[in-house]
Amino acid sequence: MARYIAFRLLVVVPVMVGIMVVTFFVTHVLPADPAVEAAGAYPTPALVRAARIRLGLNHSIFVQLWTYAKQVVQGNLGSSAVTGRSVATEIVDRLPSTLELITLSMVVACTLGVGVAIIASRRGRGIRDGVGKVYGAFGASVPDYFLALLLILLFYTALHVFPAPLGQAGPTAPTITDRSGAYFLDAILAGNGSAVWVGFQHLVLPVAALGIVFGSPIYRVARASIESIERSPYIDYVTMMGGGRRFVLGYVMQNALPPIVTLTGIIYGLLLGGAVLVETVFGWGGVGQYAVQAVDNADYYAIQGFVLMAALFSVLVYFAVDLLHAALDPRVRRAM
Amino acid sequence: MASAPGEVVLAIDSLRVRARRRSGAREIVRGVSLHVDAGEVLGIVGASGCGKTTTLRAAIRHLPAGVEIVSGTITFKGQDVRAMSDERLRELRGGQIGIVVQNPAAALNPVKTVRAQMLGLAGQHGLTPTPADLERLLGEVGLDDPERVLHSYPHELSGGMAQRVLIATALALHPALILADEPTSALDVTVQAQIMELLRRLIDDRGLAAVLVTHDIALVAQYCDRIVVMNEGEVVEADAADVVIRAPQAAYTQELLGAAEVRDAIGTVELVGGADG
Amino acid sequence: MAVPTLDVQLGPAPEARRRTRWRARRELLGGVLFAAIVLACLIGPLFADAPNTTNLAARLAAPSGAHWFGTDDIGRDIFARVLVGGRMDLLIGISGALVSAIVGCTLGVLLGAWGGRAGEVVMRSLDVIQAFPLLVFAFALLAFLSRSVLTIVLAVAFVNIPIFIRLTRTETLVVVQLPFVEAARCSGNPRWRLLLRHVLPNVMTSSLAQLTTTAGFAIILTGGLSFLGVGIQPPTAEWGSMVAEGAQYLESGQWWTAVFPGLAIVLTVMSIQLVGDRFQATETDRG
Numbered sequence: 001m002a003r004y005i006a007f008r009l010l011v012v013v014p015v016m017v018g019i020m021v022v023t024f025f026v027t028h029v030l031p032a033d034p035a036v037e038a039a040g041a042y043p044t045p046a047l048v049r050a051a052r053i054r055l056g057l058n059h060s061i062f063v064q065l066w067t068y069a070k071q072v073v074q075g076n077l078g079s080s081a082v083t084g085r086s087v088a089t090e091i092v093d094r095l096p097s098t099l100e101l102i103t104l105s106m107v108v109a110c111t112l113g114v115g116v117a118i119i120a121s122r123r124g125r126g127i128r129d130g131v132g133k134v135y136g137a138f139g140a141s142v143p144d145y146f147l148a149l150l151l152i153l154l155f156y157t158a159l160h161v162f163p164a165p166l167g168q169a170g171p172t173a174p175t176i177t178d179r180s181g182a183y184f185l186d187a188i189l190a191g192n193g194s195a196v197w198v199g200f201q202h203l204v205l206p207v208a209a210l211g212i213v214f215g216s217p218i219y220r221v222a223r224a225s226i227e228s229i230e231r232s233p234y235i236d237y238v239t240m241m242g243g244g245r246r247f248v249l250g251y252v253m254q255n256a257l258p259p260i261v262t263l264t265g266i267i268y269g270l271l272l273g274g275a276v277l278v279e280t281v282f283g284w285g286g287v288g289q290y291a292v293q294a295v296d297n298a299d300y301y302a303i304q305g306f307v308l309m310a311a312l313f314s315v316l317v318y319f320a321v322d323l324l325h326a327a328l329d330p331r332v333r334r335a336m
Numbered sequence: 337m338a339s340a341p342g343e344v345v346l347a348i349d350s351l352r353v354r355a356r357r358r359s360g361a362r363e364i365v366r367g368v369s370l371h372v373d374a375g376e377v378l379g380i381v382g383a384s385g386c387g388k389t390t391t392l393r394a395a396i397r398h399l400p401a402g403v404e405i406v407s408g409t410i411t412f413k414g415q416d417v418r419a420m421s422d423e424r425l426r427e428l429r430g431g432q433i434g435i436v437v438q439n440p441a442a443a444l445n446p447v448k449t450v451r452a453q454m455l456g457l458a459g460q461h462g463l464t465p466t467p468a469d470l471e472r473l474l475g476e477v478g479l480d481d482p483e484r485v486l487h488s489y490p491h492e493l494s495g496g497m498a499q500r501v502l503i504a505t506a507l508a509l510h511p512a513l514i515l516a517d518e519p520t521s522a523l524d525v526t527v528q529a530q531i532m533e534l535l536r537r538l539i540d541d542r543g544l545a546a547v548l549v550t551h552d553i554a555l556v557a558q559y560c561d562r563i564v565v566m567n568e569g570e571v572v573e574a575d576a577a578d579v580v581i582r583a584p585q586a587a588y589t590q591e592l593l594g595a596a597e598v599r600d601a602i603g604t605v606e607l608v609g610g611a612d613g
Numbered sequence: 614m615a616v617p618t619l620d621v622q623l624g625p626a627p628e629a630r631r632r633t634r635w636r637a638r639r640e641l642l643g644g645v646l647f648a649a650i651v652l653a654c655l656i657g658p659l660f661a662d663a664p665n666t667t668n669l670a671a672r673l674a675a676p677s678g679a680h681w682f683g684t685d686d687i688g689r690d691i692f693a694r695v696l697v698g699g700r701m702d703l704l705i706g707i708s709g710a711l712v713s714a715i716v717g718c719t720l721g722v723l724l725g726a727w728g729g730r731a732g733e734v735v736m737r738s739l740d741v742i743q744a745f746p747l748l749v750f751a752f753a754l755l756a757f758l759s760r761s762v763l764t765i766v767l768a769v770a771f772v773n774i775p776i777f778i779r780l781t782r783t784e785t786l787v788v789v790q791l792p793f794v795e796a797a798r799c800s801g802n803p804r805w806r807l808l809l810r811h812v813l814p815n816v817m818t819s820s821l822a823q824l825t826t827t828a829g830f831a832i833i834l835t836g837g838l839s840f841l842g843v844g845i846q847p848p849t850a851e852w853g854s855m856v857a858e859g860a861q862y863l864e865s866g867q868w869w870t871a872v873f874p875g876l877a878i879v880l881t882v883m884s885i886q887l888v889g890d891r892f893q894a895t896e897t898d899r900g
Binding site for chain 1: 427429430442444456
């Protein structure tokens with residue numbers, strides 16, 4: 001088991017290197033010229049030349065790649081062509097707020113998806129089954145940004161239950177020490193009750209939008225998996241031997257979880273950048289928005305920094321997924 | 337709990353079971369009556385699809401969707417099974433009527449150890465056996481290394497070992513009746529005899545009642561006290577084992593026994609509850 | 614409750630029967646709805662107000678008899694714009710899905726039949742690509758290319774190709790190993806003929822189901838891209854960009870600017886999905 005973990009961690013390195021190289025080349029063959037962008041509002045040829053040298057673009061692409069690789073290993077992801085600040089710093093600034101958002105959203109999505117699947121898979125209950133089906137179709141048809149807008153319309157504009165979509169805390173929020181960049185988390189760490197409440201209120205709608213939409217594919221997979229396991233001989237046996245409903249459900253769930261876990265991991269990895277639309281609607285200031293702005297500005301280092309970080313995140317998530325699979329199923333452990 | 341000797345443990349009277357299909361309903365069990373007494377093994381034999389498994393499952397009201405009992409009475413130790421509440425039925429299953437199935441390895445939850453499963457089921461019936469109790473039981477069913485088996489996962493067990501685990505699990509719940517549905521069909525020939533011998537011995541030692549359902553007439557001939565022969569949902573013959581084997585009345589029974597090899601094999605085998613016992 | 618199995622020949626239980634009837638009704642509903650939407654978008658604009666006529670006097674008017682869906686911030690009739698915008702979304706969604714299906718299926722079949730080890734490598738790289746949020750991917754593509762309907766269709770098609778490759782490659786791998794294919798090959802049939810006659814029909818069904826899912830996703834993706842500013846540019850009408858433009862008025866209560874186009878997206882995608890159910894193998898696939 002320890003060998004397996006060590007092996008998986010080792011594989012991370014070549015994967016990351018591969019991604020870095022590919023991204024590097026892809027961003028450098030794109031038509032936009034970062035030197036032009038970096039040269040400011042009125043890019044005269046002289047300014048552009050100066051920008052080229054400043055950004056190191058006058059060297060061959062392989063030299064650039066090598067320089068970059070060396071930097072990355074030291075933790076330096078370069079400087080943003082737009083702001084001049086360290087890309088690593090900029091990303092780390094925005095990462096916690098996005099992580100906070102997508103992690104909570106995934107918790108909601110899983111709870112909703114698996115919960116509805118369990119309820120809907122009881123046979124003979126027409127209404128519950130129907131609700132399940134509607135939810136399954138729902139998530140595939142409703143865009144997350146639209147649901148976000150609808151929620152704002154209903155709960156802010158009409159009912160005034162939740163605050164305006166003005167970022168993580170809004171303009172009137174109590175100030176707290178910025179330890180992680182995620183307001184809600186920081187509020188908890190600071191023990192500031194009113195700040196926690198403000199942070200919470202601002203989290204509800206975006207988390208609901210993402211959670212409801214992404215809970216739908218989880219529901220579909222959970223439903224299919226549960227119904228498949230329910231037909232197994234061992235479920236049949238344990239029912240015939242007097243297993244109670246909850247007991248049998250426990251048996252079913254442990255066997256039904258693997259594909260659900262896999263899908264959850266995939267969605268979680270995707271959401272790092274994929275939450276950008278909801279982030280935009282709520283003015284969240286997350287990492288997805290940063291990536292979008294970087295692409296808009298042809299900010300090479302920022303783009304690459306984001307891709308590397310998103311890839312690392314996905315790789316770590318998949319690693320965790322594999323560990324979960326091993327924890328759930330002894331046959332997987334044996335194969336390791 | 338074991339029953340008083342001679343007590344009628346399970347009685348089925350005029351059972352009718354219907355299966356609903358797209359083209360209409362079809363009766364798959366048509367007026368079947370049988371009974372099992374304490375200390376005896378009843379064999380139900382017939383070809384695939386004759387309704388013997390359905391009858392068995394009807395006894396614990398565990399039928400698939402679309403299959404339902406139409407009429408008839410099912411009595412376990414005098415209690416009406418059809419009228420039982422869901423909770424009472426749950427206690428009955430396993431706690432008083434144990435099950436042994438055809439594919440033992442598939443009947444075990446692949447992600448839990450033998451120990452966890454046995455303890456789990458025992459807990460569902462309010463029993464708290466210690467691991468030592470379980471090891472002792474696993475030893476009784478003929479497993480060589482009970483401690484290792486107890487901590488094994490199902491995929492680490494052979495077919496024969498898994499069947500022994502199932503038998504031990506059934507016994508751990510102290511039932512009065514064992515229902516065995518083709519318990520050896522999926523096992524190697526050499527293991528088959530061992531398992532059947534084991535079952536018969538355990539049943540005798542504990543004074544249990546048992547129903548053995550199989551398509552193999554040699555099996556019922558060798559291990560059952562009484563035999564019920566079923567064909568297409570009906571009982572065509574029911575009598576003491578040696579009577580059914582040696583002097584079959586029904587044409588269908590004679591067909592089943594028809595193969596000369598079978599008759600020869602049976603002729604050389606000692607019948608349970610035969611002319612001597 | 615668990616469903617025990619018997620060695621008895623049973624038809625589908627009455628519950629299963631009821632479900633099939635419901636399901637047929639749902640699919641029919643989807644088909645009718647989809648046809649109605651397409652028809653409305655194609656023919657409707659001929660009868661409605663011109664979608665680009667501005668009327669500042671009637672800006673941000675609530676839905677009424679004159680303007681069924683209200684007007685937007687420069688007085689254009691939203692109902693007309695929704696109908697016209699539908700043409701754009703349907704065009705992009707369907708053609709994008711078709712392109713990605715054609716390219717993806719072809720590549721998938723080729724990989725499955727002749728890929729071998731290289732096929733595995735390609736699949737692993739596809740894994741990496743698919744792990745990347747499609748939205749950002751499409752956004753990046755469009756940010757660097759000129760923004761026209763064609764490039765949007767291509768971008769949308771591009772991000773969906775891996776799914777079709779994966780699907781058809783798996784199917785192809787299974788089919789080429791079947792005994793009868795082996796036999797046909799031994800008797801001298803060239804592989805391409807085998808592929809055409811045996812693999813293609815099998816692959817078609819699952820690809821068709823995936824096609825409808827992809828078309829729905831393509832429409833949502835297009836909307837998302839417009840939201841980020843790289844989709845269809847104003848003043849051309851398109852549901853996603855209408856939602857984006859209308860979003861700013863939600864807080865002040867002029868909900869119709871964003872809600873109607875959004876609902877159009879939801880209804881259209883849902884009806885496409887229902888039509889796609891026709892090709893799904895089993896009930897539980899869709900939940």
